[in-house]
Amino acid sequence: MHKITAVLLATSALAGCTSQSALPPAAVAAPAMAEATAPEAAPAPKPQYGAYGFDVTGMDRSVAPGDNFYQFSNGTWARNTAIPADKSNYGMFTVLDDLSRERTRTIIDEQSKDPNSRIGAAYASFMDEAGVEAKGLTPFEPWLGKVRGLNNKKGLAPLYAQAIRLGIGTPFGGFVGQDDKAPDQYILQFFQAGLGMPDRDYYLSKDAKLAETKAKYLQHVTNMLRLAGEQNPEARAQAILNLETAIAQASWTKIESRDATKTYNKLTVAELARKAPGFDFPGLIRESGAQGVSSVLVAQPSAFTKIASLVNKAPLGVLKDQLLVRSLDAYASYLPSAFDKENFAFYGTTLSGTPEQEVRWKRAVNFTVGALGDDVSKLYVARFFPPETKAAADQLVHNVIQAMDRRIDKLEWMSPETKVKAHAKLAAFTPKIGYPSQWRDMSGLVIDRNDLLGNAMRSNEFDYAYNVGKLGKPIYKWEWGMTPMTINAYANFGMVEIVFPAAILQPPFFDPNADPAVNYGGIGAVIGHELSHHFDDQGAKYDKEGRLSDWWTPADVAAFNSRLDRLGKQYDAYEPLPGFHVQGKLTMGENVADLAGLTVAHDAYIASLGGKEPPVIDGTTADQRFYFGWAQVWRRNYREPNLRQRLLTDAHSPSEQRVSTVRNLDPWYPAFNVQPGQKLYLAPADRVRIW
Incomplete structure (x- = not known):
């Protein structure tokens, strides 16, 4: 659970340009002809944003760049850009996400014309709102009946195992992934769970806003029980909240849980049973379909001991009610509208501030991609990801890796022997650009255009079986953790890889017609970000083999x-909302990656010039354009509840603070004439230099 780190938690998480010589060439004039009627040269293609790839109309020049570089670069855009009613936040990532779904919809619409298309059938099943409404809860009753019918705690572990297969939350989460200390092997991994709200702070904090959220959560649980026809829902909801509050008290913090060293705890199944005697973990493992498991990884062992005890002591009825509500929330999108609306009212509006749910076709696209990701992805990349873009991205990744290699040699704080190993790790990198080298076989998944709930349940079970089926097999080195349509990127520590889906390789991140400085500040810094994750506070713990060591x-x-x-400490001082600061330790990995990514990308850009002086364009220098490229990709407006949730749970700092990392970079100061006394100014000795 620690090896994959995304650029941004896509709204939902977190591309390529290259040196000038590797960019697709601009159109050139036809050879001169003797005739006077020779055709004129085609005009050079223009970048999507502005004259050189940056939208200057979004700037706020009334703000000094040294006081607030985000506002200087983006202030007018932020002031004039409304967040759409169906979004909790809005920025460049969401602009591209909307585009990606529009494109995916065209593919799905074409597939829908074929009565034998599984893609078309999946989409049609979600769009059949009237059919879903007419069926009511009937298709879900077999599962709900199992939950209601449990009459002793001996059956709890098998029931939880089945819930996990169906993607329904229980007090203990699990998946199969690489063994951090034996990365050539898969292992079953467990982590703490059991909360219906995003984090323990929502249960334990005395903050008035969070207390209000907790009260609304209690009402949501009550409403779900009432919709399911349960008696005395108020008291039963309170009992669920009491149980989850105790689980929250037992749980590790987000900061503790991101420590790869502390969360690597390898136990035999017998040892786990002894450490957490209140729950039948051997039975859970046996019923989960994880065959031949002798050892497991437990991320938060002390929490497991306490949570197992809580489950052991809790009345069976409370545990059943919690699982009932989890089931309804997990499948609310595939149930009648009363459940769907209630789920959105809390998780969409209360937690994230989103006033309106997305129109059904957008959600139908999400469902179709979620169920048949690789089948849809094959069609998407064939149409929307040209080979020239992949080639340009490949070259830029190479340039950034070379810049990182050179920078390692310049580090004054790293010993020679460690530098040798750092170079070796860098040489072992596998960049993945655009889409996987092979596709997953989805043919075993049954899709019925008249059975939305069944499609969703079968899809979850299909994915679960695929994951558990990895046990005992060689590592799937070709596998991706995102579809090509995702606007994000990630670093995988165990695979020693960096991954950039096709959809992020677009303006404003990467525009082949933009000035290279803007591209290096945009997608180049994103590439540097992912690359440097392997050397951040957690990634640096993994060697060239992807082994925690x-x-x-x-x-x-x-x-x-x-x-x-x-x-x-620098990030701890930021307070985006009154009473809610950026958590420097929670966001450390992303902050290090932003700082290092920008540093390395700037080096790569300078090297790409080959000693030539870069041009001044529209009165802007190359360094200014580079930092504008960085600022532009982080344009984002947040609704207050969404920003609060991110400050509590997200490993990424908010956009303004991500842009502000420029204050640590020496070239930024002369580029914008930043002087002592300005708010972002740091004396040279106070600037943090890591990579």
Whole structure:
């Protein structure tokens, strides 16, 4: 659960340009002809944004860049851009996500004309709102009946195992992934769960806003029980909330849970049973279909001990009610509108501030891609991801990796022996651009255009079986954690790879017609970000084989950590909402990656010039255009509840604070004449330099 780190939690998470010589060439004039009627040269293609790839109309020049670089670059855009009613936030990622879904919809619409198309059938099943309404809860009753019919705790572990197969939350989560200390093997991994709200703070904090959210959650649980026809829903909902509050008290914090060292706890199944005697973990594993499992990884062992005890002591009726509500929430989108609307009222409006649910076709696209991801992806990349874009991205990734390689040699705080190992790790990288080298076989999934709920349940079971089926097999090195249509990117520590889906390789991140400085500041910095994740506070714990190990000298670790502490304090000081600060330790990995990614991308851009002086365009220097490229991709407006949730749970800092990392970069200061006394100014000795 620690090896994959995304650029941005896509709204939902977090492309390529290259040196000038590798960019697709601009159209050139036809050879001169003797005739006077020779055709004129085709005009050079223009970038999508502005004259050179940056939208200057979105700037607010009344703000000094040294006081607030985000507002200087984006202030007018932020002031004039409304968040659509169906979104919790809006920015460049959501602009591209909307485009990606529009494109995907055209593919699905074409598929829908074929009565034998599974893609068309999946989409049609979701769009059949009248059919869903007419069936009511009847299709879900067999499962709900199992939950209601449980009459002793001996049956709890098998029931939880089946719930996990169906994608329904229980107090214990699990999946099959790489063993951090044996990355050539898969292993069953467990992590704490059991909360209906995003984090323990929603249960335990005394903050008035969070207390209000907790009260609305209690009402939501009550409403779900009432909709399901349960008696005395108020008291039963309160009992669920009491149980979850106790689970929250037992749970590790987000900061504790992101520590790859602390969360690597390998136990035999017998050891797990002894450490958490209140629950039948051997039975859960046996019933889960995980065959031949002798050892497991447990991310938060002390929490497991406490949560198992809570489950052991809790009345069976409360555990059944919690699972009943989890089931209804998990499948609300495929149930009658009363359940769907109630689920959205809490998880969409209360938690994220979104006033309106997305129109049904958008949700139908999401469902179809979720069920048949690789089948849809094959068609998407064939139409919307040209080979030239992939080639340009490949070249830029190469340039950024080379820049990182050179930068390692310049580090004054890293010992020579560790530098040798860092170079070796960098050489072991596998960049993945656009789409996987092979596609997953989805043919075994049964899709029925008249059975939305069944499609959803079968899809979850199909994905679960695929995941558990990895046990005992070689690592699927070709596998991706995102579809090509996703506007994001990620680093996978165990695979020693960086991955960039096709859909993020578009303006404003990457525009082949934009000035290279803007592209390097945009997608180049994103590439550098993902690359440097492998050397952030957690990624640096994994060696060139993707193995969690101590490969740094103690002195290197101490020097590294001292710099991390300074960066953490810098982010701790930011307060995007009254009473809610950025958590420097929670966001540390992303903050390090932003800082390093920008640093390395700037080096790569300078190297791409080959010693030539870059041009001044529309009065802007190359360094200015580079930092504008960075600022532009993080344009984003948030609704207050969404921003609050992110500050509590997201490993990424908000957009304004991500842009503000430029204050640590020496070239930014002369580029914008930033002077002492301005709000972002840091004296040279106070600037954090890591990579």
